[in-house]
Every structure is written in C-alpha cells, then in structure tokens.
Amino acid sequence: MMAASVRATFRLFQPLRPVPPMRIPLRQPTVPGRTTVARTMGVLPLPFFSKPRDFSLPNSSWGPEMVRLYEHYNSQCEVEREGGEKQKGPWKRLPSYNRVLKYATGGVYLSKLIQSKARLFTRNIKEPGASFEYVLFDNSEEQKCVGILQAGHLLEGPPGFVHGGAIATMIDTVTGAHATLLSGPVMTANLNINYRSPIPLGSTVVLESCLDKKEDKKTFVTCKVTSSNGSKLHSEATALFVSISVCKILDGV
C-alpha cells in the first residue's frame, strides 16, 4: 500500500523535489516558558518551507560560451506563433536540485544520518563555477538530450585538463537522465568511453546523448562530447541502462 502510493509519486524516477529534512536540534537555548507548539516550530527544519534551488539556471560564474549555449537551447523551449501566442518548443530544460527524494533506503546499512546529509554528486560543491556547472535540455521528438558543461578548477586531472572520471560522471549524468526520460527508472549497467582529446579546464563543452535502441528492459544510448562550437571531438561513449522496478529502489536491494 505504502509502496504503491510512493510509486505513484515516484514516476519518472523524479529526483526533483526536496526532501523533507530531518529534525535538527535547536542551536539557541530553549526559552523558558515556551509552549510545546513553539518548541516544535523551533526544531522544524527551515528548508522544509523554502523553495529548492534550481542549479541549472545561469549564475555569475558562467562564461560567455556557457551563457550563449544556454540561451540557444533555452530560446527553443518556448516559441512564438504568428499573432504573438507562445507555445512549447522542441526543447525542454531539465531543472536540477542537489537532493533527491529519500523514499529509497539506498541500502539497508545506510543510516538516517547519512541519508539526511546525502547530496547529488554533481551538485555537492557550493562555490559557483568551482566544479560541475551544467544544464540539460531534452528534445523528446528527436530523442536527444543535450548537456552543456562548464568544467571548473576542482575537476582537474592532468595539469590544466579535466579529469577523466569527471568526464565519465557527466556522460553518465546526461545519458542517465536521457534514459530515465525514455524508459523510466533505470540504472547504468555499462558505460564505455573513448577519450579522444583532452578538455581544457574552465572550458565549455557540449554532451549530446542519442537513443540508439530499446530492447525490453534495455535502453542503449550513445553520447558525444564536443567543444562548444562542435569543431573538436573530446569523447564518445556508448551506454546501456537497464530498467529497474521502483520496489528495487524502495527496498534497497
């Protein structure tokens, strides 16, 4: 029963809403004479009431190429018809938050404390521009998903260039989001990357994920990472995502 209602709200594997956070202890000393209600309000987590931050919106760290590409796709999310009426365009920007719903146990050994502190790997560094600055756009008609990435100074691998693991992370993120939109909840089963040319630290690159084929539980996608003007191929990848049942996530097995 519980699983069914959770399943309904968990459609599309939505990691998009904030988690009602854990109760946190009062930092200030308890005021003598406060009512029970007032004391309860005192320990209610503030973020519960606030709107979650969408990390895929422009910020001051974005360079001109990042902004240009964002505007290129964002302008195609809504198009103006004759007569000035607006309608949905071919692309859709995917919002991005740093926490996911915690219906899943994430493994039976994961403590409540760890769960309350969990953050999405690609969104866990607060300083704007320091690590992964990215935004995803989806084109369902063309079965394509595009990621625009500005790689910050904390992603260094070889001196002056982006770490291969960081590139893999972003390929997994773009293809994973794409496969989720195509097939519902999935896990990465296989990710195969050819690194063709290094990505300069601080530069902006484009990741393009395309559906290759779908076979039963399997969704195969390909991904190319190119320079912002498309002239240089940095990496190419193939990925296999296997559909999983929501119960698998819920039960942590």
Ligand SMILES: CCCCCCCCCCCC(=O)SCCNC(=O)CCNC(=O)[C@H](O)C(C)(C)COP(=O)(O)OP(=O)(O)OC[C@H]1O[C@@H](n2cnc3c(N)ncnc32)[C@H](O)[C@@H]1OP(=O)(O)O
């Ligand atoms: C807007 C949204 C944003 C969403 C934003 C999300 C972005 C982040 C995305 C990050 C995604 C991740 O990092 S996920 C984390 C990394 N991945 C994992 O930890 C996965 C660990 N592995 C597993 O849990 C499991 O092995 C699974 C789920 C992958 C598969 O297990 P299963 O469900 O039991 O499936 P199983 O029956 O064995 O296999 C089904 C079919 O797939 C094939 N198959 C299974 N594994 C493989 C494999 N490695 N290579 C080839 N083929 C395989 C089998 O042969 C079979 O084919 P046939 O016989 O039917 O032909």
